[in-house]
Amino acid sequence: MSTLVVPDAVPSVFEDCEQLRKAFAGWGTNEGLIISILGHRNAEQRKLIRQTYAEAYGEDLLKELDRELTNDFERVVLLWALDPADRDAFLANEATKKSTSRYQVLMEIACTRSSNHLLHAKQAYHARFKRSLEEDVACHITGDFSKLLFPLVSSYRYEGDEVNMTLAKSEAKILYQKISEKAYSSEDLIRVLATRSRAQINATLNQYKNEFGNDINKDLKTDPNDEFLALMRTTVKCLTRPEKHFEKVLRLAINRRGTDEGALTRVVTTRAEVDLKIIADEYQRRNSVPLDRAIGKDTTGDYEKMLLALAGRAHA
Amino acid sequence: MSTLVVPDAVPSVFEDCEQLRKAFAGWGTNEGLIISILGHRNAEQRKLIRQTYAEAYGEDLLKELDRELTNDFERVVLLWALDPADRDAFLANEATKKSTSRYQVLMEIACTRSSNHLLHAKQAYHARFKRSLEEDVACHITGDFSKLLFPLVSSYRYEGDEVNMTLAKSEAKILYQKISEKAYSSEDLIRVLATRSRAQINATLNQYKNEFGNDINKDLKTDPNDEFLALMRTTVKCLTRPEKHFEKVLRLAINRRGTDEGALTRVVTTRAEVDLKIIADEYQRRNSVPLDRAIGKDTTGDYEKMLLALAGRAHA
Structure with missing residues (x-):
């Protein structure tokens, strides 16, 4: 949409x-x-x-x-002018070089794109940087973040609808067990999120909720300041309800003191041709204000005009 | 060839x-x-x-x-009749379900195929098994073997010729350090082998030899009975001199008591249209007997005839 x-x-x-x-x-x-x-x-x-x-x-x-x-207007026009796969290659490369706060961008690209779009982004990465995205992630990121992000950017995920319910039950149990032990970076937890198909993950997380009472993301929120746990929760969200993830990114970008133009520009340029309509609906539901009005209130000039054009407001 | x-x-x-x-x-x-x-x-x-x-x-x-x-003849004809990518999907799936001795097959598929061929094999895997190769590897294989095999089958490797000599020097040093500490399954060792381009790995291993005196595979042979070390050495060989790896597989398949038809059939069917000529030359150099003669001596009937047809012996 x-x-x-x-x-x-x-x-x-x-x-x-x-x-x-x-x-x-x-x-x-x-x-x-x-x-x-x-x-x-x-x-x-x-x-x-x-x-x-x-x-x-x-x-x-x-x-x-x-x-x-110049400035924000330059960035929104330049990002928008790129091929979608090449744009993701560019954003992913930036993200490998930044602080942990940017790991979210890598995870977003790995988890909200289709397998073939992610593949095309990796091909664009080869062409643009003469290296692979995988080697940059493996080389620049360390510890638990690498354990999670490397398989996420590497896997060529299956996209069929088939669900194995026996597997969903047994893996829901494994997830619960690992989370109960606070083994958040355990191989099994990461393996399920990084390699299973979205349909299978969805079945497993439904099973988790049925069997153990909570949304997995609630159980992954024991320490609100733990950045790794936050990234895990975002991973779950991007894989199961991407529009909720993007709504939250926009909400935080717009509502904070001083707009986060980087996040705003990224979401608008990468989703305008995909699902920004769905994200905008989610935004309105959550914030009781239309997304384009919120953007208009928080930005100015040509930057505002370009964002609003991409967000679908008719010619001014 | x-x-x-x-x-x-x-x-x-x-x-x-x-x-x-x-x-x-x-x-x-x-x-x-x-x-x-x-x-x-x-x-x-x-x-x-x-x-x-x-x-x-x-x-x-x-x-x-x-x-x-039936039997060996059936397997060689069936494997040969498949599309190369689909054949690799089939072989890789078999390998995820067998004992550690079959991990070599997975590693071979991950390291001797081009990035695009490996991708096509993963697409064939989706179509054939309704799952991804990555999830089967992650789910069925554990411990150090998984740490090595997962990134090997997952990475979409860059294939350009560019070499960063500064990086080659620093990574040769890291490899030497980890191997000296016997940290064979360390993240860094695996990261370099699993993600760097073949050209870059080659430069790093040349640097290793220049700087520290030995071929890396010699330093990885401290315990000849260690299966993980053996897989590491095979990985290095497949990435740098695949014809030597395949020659050795053929040599061991033919020379042992009772031929290893599985390995013989695999190498002949997967390489006949790629580089079996180069492998046969290597075989002759190493064993002082032509490959087709060695195959003829060790096999019989229709199985022999099919192998020899694929190995290029003229119509009988």
Whole structure:
């Protein structure tokens, strides 16, 4: 459920390129023109624009944008202009180099994308960085975080709907046992979350709740300050109810003192063409205010305009 | 360097199917006819034969072969008839269920295939078993073996030629340190082997030898009876000199009391279209006898004929 609004009659790719070229020309940049084009083209169309622009003007559109734009607006336009797989490669690479607070981004990419999208992101990672995502995760991240994140980014998860109920029961028991022993980074706990299919994990967690009374995430909240436990809970959420995870990221990004533009930009650019509509519905339910109004209240200028275009608010 | 001999003038796929149908008809099976067709068709051609056979006769060629053939001959024909990726999925699944002696098969599939071939094998695994290879490895294998095999089968390895010499030097040092401490299953040792590109591993191991005097595999041979150390050495060999690994598997399969048909069949069917020529050269160098002669001396009947057809001996 995409929020992207592509006009019924899209101009030809040559016209789009010409208009973008104009937006960069002369003194100052026409940001509105850039938003009116790129903010209303899907991944396939943006790819064609990048290719045609390079052929027509011998220049890389991304480099032009990088040169012409600044700050938050630059980042939202640049991330949006990328191929979705390449964007994830870029974000994942950034995340391997940052502090533990960024591990959430890696986990998000590993757990909310389809197996094939994650694969394409890994291929884009090879092309972009001449290394694998796996080696960077294994090399830069240590301890329990690595134990969890490495298999999450590595597994090529099965995506069928089949569920093995006997397995769900036995693994629910194992999870309960490990959590009771506070063995949160135990191999078994991580193995189930990192390798089982979403359908199977869902069955196991339902079984967990039926058999032992609590949502697993409640039992994983013994110490609210434990960052590893927080990452485990986010993993569970991303695998089972991704819209709830993204709603929370947006809520925390918007409601805190000083917006977290990094998180806001990431969620809007990575989900606009996927499920931002569902996330926005969840946001409204949880916060009693429409997502676009909340974004509008918390941001300004071209950055705001671009976010709102991607979030599906009609042309201003 | 394939050993497969495909005739210059291949009959049409319809003729091939008709001949195979004839080979199954009536009392008894015409094994020679089956060998003369399937033993001389490449993966693409065999795929077309399987498809056309199903369309023409409403029967699965693999099931027919399964019904008509027996023992070692059945296994070599069936494995050969499969798509290479599907064959690896089948072999890998078998290996997850057997004793530690079969871990070598998993490691072989993980380390001697290209990243994309390994990916296709994982996709075939999904289709065939409705589960992922990763979850079966993680679930069925435990301890140090799992610590090594899981990242090996999971990583989507980078395959470029670029080498970072600074990294090679620092990681050679880490490897030496861990091996000196006998920390053979340490995260760092496994991380380097499981995630770095082959070019980078090669540079690191060259650096290891230059700096510390020995081949790493010599330093990994402190206890010849340690199965984990043996698997580590095989991993190194498969990543750096796969033809040496396969030569040794063939040598041990042929030279032992009672041939190891499982290993012989596996290496011939999985390598015939890839590098069996190089492996055969290595075999001749190491054993002073041509591989096809050694195979002929150790096997009999239709099984022998099929192996020799795949190993490139001209039509008998």
